[in-house]
Amino acid sequence: MFGITFGRKNSSNEFSFLISSNGNYKFRKFLNNVNNDIIPYTYSSAIKTGSNEINKLKIVKSGQLLRFYINDIYINETPFQPFFGNKFGYTVYFEREIAVDYLDIKYQTTSYNNPPIVKIIEPSVEVERGFKIVKSKRILVKGVATDVDGIYEITVNGTEANVAEDGTFSANVPLKYGKNELIVKATDLKQASSSKTFIIKRASSNSNPTPIVHEKLDIGFGKYYALIIGVSEYDDKTIPDLNGEPTKDAQNLANVLISNYTFNKENVTVLKNPTENQINREFIKLSRKINKNDNLVIFYAGHGNYDKKTEKGYWMPSNSNRDFEENIILNTSIVTYIKAIPSKHTLLISDACFSGSILTRTRSLSNASNAVKAKYALTSRKAITSGALETVPNKSVFMEYLIKKLKDNSREYLSAGQLFNMIEDPIIDNPRGDKTQRPIYAPISGTGNEGGDFILIRRN
Incomplete structure (x- = not known):
C-alpha cells in the first residue's frame, strides 16, 4: 500500500491514509509502534487501479470529523483524533514507487482563519431592526474592515470599494426607488470573508424622509439557509413509493420560506428523490459556507425506520436497500453533520416514520414568553418532528398545518x-389524522444546544 502520512511525531507515532493497487484503502493510527486500523481495509471503485494511474487523495478536517476523498469522490469519514505532531510525508511499501505532482495544505475552517470584522460608519444604520430612508439617488457608504491576515478586497453590492491601507473604505452606491439591500463584503488574504447587510430606502420626492424606522431584516440575525429534502420514489421495489407527496411538500415549504420569510432563493437547496451521497454532499457544503451568525433549516420528508433492539434510527434516501440497510443515513450521522455546521441556530423539521428517534429522550418545553433577543442569544439545535417512535400517514396532516401556519402567520x-404551539393541537385533533400521532419539539442530543430558539423573520 502507499499514501499519505500526517500528524507525525516520529516513526512510531503517526497517522496514515493508504490505498492499494487492487482498489482498497485504509486509515490507520500508529501509536507507540502499535498499528491500529481506524478504518479497516475497504474497497472503493473511486481508486484507479491500472498501471501508472494517478490518484488524488484528500483529507479534510470538518469540525470534529476527518473526511476522506479519492479523486474528489467522498468515500468515508471518522471522528477526529488529536495528532501526535505536525510532520507530513508519504508511505510506500514493497518496492513500490510513487510520484507526487502536487501538494496543497491549507486551513479549512474559520477556527484557524477568522474572517474580517466589518464596521459600518456611514450611513448610521447599525441599529436594531433599522433601515434609513433617503431622497438622494446615491449614498456614500463608509466603514472599516480589520483582519490579522490583511484585507484583500472589499465590495459593496459586488462593486469594489476604495480601500486604504488601514482598512477604511468608501463606496458611492446608486439607489433605486423603494428598498435597496446593500451588502458590504470584506475578504482577507486567505479568502475568508464576512459581510454586513443593511437596507436603504429611497423615498419618492413628495414623501417626508424619516431618520430610522423598524424593518424586519435585522442585520444581527445573519443569513438564513435551508436544506429541504423530499423522497417519494425508491429504486428498491420492496419500499413503497409515496405518490409524490414528500417531494411536493418539500417544494411547498421552500416556496413559503422564500416568499414569506427572509430566506433568499440562492440559499435554499431542494433535493427531490436524492441518493445517500447527494444528501451527504449537501451537508458537507453547508458546513463549509455557513458561519457562526447564520441560521439553518433542515427538512426531511420520506421513509424512515427505527430498530428498537439496536435503537438505530435512520432516513431512507431514494437508493436505500431495505433488506441490508444499505445507503441509509443514520441518526448518528445526522447529529454529526449538524454538530459540524457552525450555525447560530439549526432547526430540523422531519416528517417521516419514527422521526422522533433523533431527539433528546426527555422532552422539555417551556411556554414562557421570552424576548426575541433572549431566545436568539443562545445557540440552539432543535427539531420539530411529525411523530415519535411511530409510523405517520403518507398524506401528511403535519405538513398541511405546518405550511398553513407559516403562510397565515402575521408576526x-x-x-x-x-410555530410548534400553533400546529400541535390541530394535528392531534384533526379527524383525518392518527390519534396516536403526536408531533414533538425538543433539543437534538449531542449537538451543542444551549437553550436558545430558532427565529423566523417575516418579509413585508
Whole structure:
C-alpha cells in the first residue's frame, strides 16, 4: 500500500491514509509502534487501479470529523483524533514507487482563519431592526474592515470599494426607488470573508424622509439557509413509493420560506428523490459556507425506520436497500453533520416514520414568553418532528398545518417554539389524522444546544 502520512511525531507515532493497487484503502493510527486500523481495509471503485494511474487523495478536517476523498469522490469519514505532531510525508511499501505532482495544505475552517470584522460608519444604520430612508439617488457608504491576515478586497453590492491601507473604505452606491439591500463584503488574504447587510430606502420626492424606522431584516440575525429534502420514489421495489407527496411538500415549504420569510432563493437547496451521497454532499457544503451568525433549516420528508433492539434510527434516501440497510443515513450521522455546521441556530423539521428517534429522550418545553433577543442569544439545535417512535400517514396532516401556519402567520418574529404551539393541537385533533400521532419539539442530543430558539423573520 502507499499514501499519505500526517500528524507525525516520529516513526512510531503517526497517522496514515493508504490505498492499494487492487482498489482498497485504509486509515490507520500508529501509536507507540502499535498499528491500529481506524478504518479497516475497504474497497472503493473511486481508486484507479491500472498501471501508472494517478490518484488524488484528500483529507479534510470538518469540525470534529476527518473526511476522506479519492479523486474528489467522498468515500468515508471518522471522528477526529488529536495528532501526535505536525510532520507530513508519504508511505510506500514493497518496492513500490510513487510520484507526487502536487501538494496543497491549507486551513479549512474559520477556527484557524477568522474572517474580517466589518464596521459600518456611514450611513448610521447599525441599529436594531433599522433601515434609513433617503431622497438622494446615491449614498456614500463608509466603514472599516480589520483582519490579522490583511484585507484583500472589499465590495459593496459586488462593486469594489476604495480601500486604504488601514482598512477604511468608501463606496458611492446608486439607489433605486423603494428598498435597496446593500451588502458590504470584506475578504482577507486567505479568502475568508464576512459581510454586513443593511437596507436603504429611497423615498419618492413628495414623501417626508424619516431618520430610522423598524424593518424586519435585522442585520444581527445573519443569513438564513435551508436544506429541504423530499423522497417519494425508491429504486428498491420492496419500499413503497409515496405518490409524490414528500417531494411536493418539500417544494411547498421552500416556496413559503422564500416568499414569506427572509430566506433568499440562492440559499435554499431542494433535493427531490436524492441518493445517500447527494444528501451527504449537501451537508458537507453547508458546513463549509455557513458561519457562526447564520441560521439553518433542515427538512426531511420520506421513509424512515427505527430498530428498537439496536435503537438505530435512520432516513431512507431514494437508493436505500431495505433488506441490508444499505445507503441509509443514520441518526448518528445526522447529529454529526449538524454538530459540524457552525450555525447560530439549526432547526430540523422531519416528517417521516419514527422521526422522533433523533431527539433528546426527555422532552422539555417551556411556554414562557421570552424576548426575541433572549431566545436568539443562545445557540440552539432543535427539531420539530411529525411523530415519535411511530409510523405517520403518507398524506401528511403535519405538513398541511405546518405550511398553513407559516403562510397565515402575521408576526414579525416567529420562534420555532411558537410555530410548534400553533400546529400541535390541530394535528392531534384533526379527524383525518392518527390519534396516536403526536408531533414533538425538543433539543437534538449531542449537538451543542444551549437553550436558545430558532427565529423566523417575516418579509413585508
